[in-house]
Amino acid sequence: MNTTNTTEKQQLRAPDVWPTFQAHDAPALVDFLVDTVGFERTAVYRDGDRVAHAQLDWPEGGGVMLGSYDPSGEKGCLQPGSSGAYIVTAHVDALYERLTAARVTIVRAIEDQPYGSREFAIADPEGNTWSFGTYPGEPRGQN
Template sequence: MTEQHRPKGLSSAVSYRDSKAAFRWLEAAFGFEPLFVLLDADGNLAHSEMGYGDSVVMVGNEWSDDHRSPKSIGGKNTQSVHVQLGAGEDIDAHCDRARAAGADIIAAPETQFYGDRTYRAKDPEGHIWTFGVTVEAKTAEEWDAEGGFTTKTRLDN
């Protein structure tokens, strides 16, 4: 195993009751790539990281009252993770793979006004994941006209 050095950027950390099962499931269902696992003296998963493209998701156990799986708090989510597939990837096949692995598909693949085809899924512990792929590159003017929005770089005062 090589040393892990992260470039500047964002990553998500998700907490699970059974992080080992989640780690295996995320690989099988969503195609996330195992980067490394950190096991404690008893063989419990202390920390792990999985890759997808240039992104990383950290998978771990519940470890404080503020770091819980949705399964432990009545299915509630305070955030969701968006995963962008590469240009030309088959999002419908990705959704089928997730469904076959036991994902609860809460929004079937659908092409959005801004040109991406997306779907949403819940994993076995209730985390919400959104997957998207650009199927038609649109300008801000095009998606504003279609969606009834106004796109800007910054908010006005």
């Protein structure tokens, strides 16, 4: 048995879905998402005052990627403020209280949903919408 190969395989991440965001002020958006919302700063690659690529992980799983907006860059570059993501958390009430106390813009107050989730939504400084809730999705193979 090749233990080096086994160790390398254990360290690889499973494939994920990564919502992506572009920002006029990407360093400020990274700081907001880490310092205010609670994402973890996993990787931030800068090119001067611009963010070429950032990976922010959610402590309970998953993450997002973002960078500085460059309208002359690659095709498909998203206009800042035009994205959104849903983040699953077991601590939705505590997060809502913390973000409300931090005077974050709440776009949808915390509420129980008919499908069993408790959730709310905020806007970040760029105008993107971030929804937080307890709904983890349905198990695969249900339909």
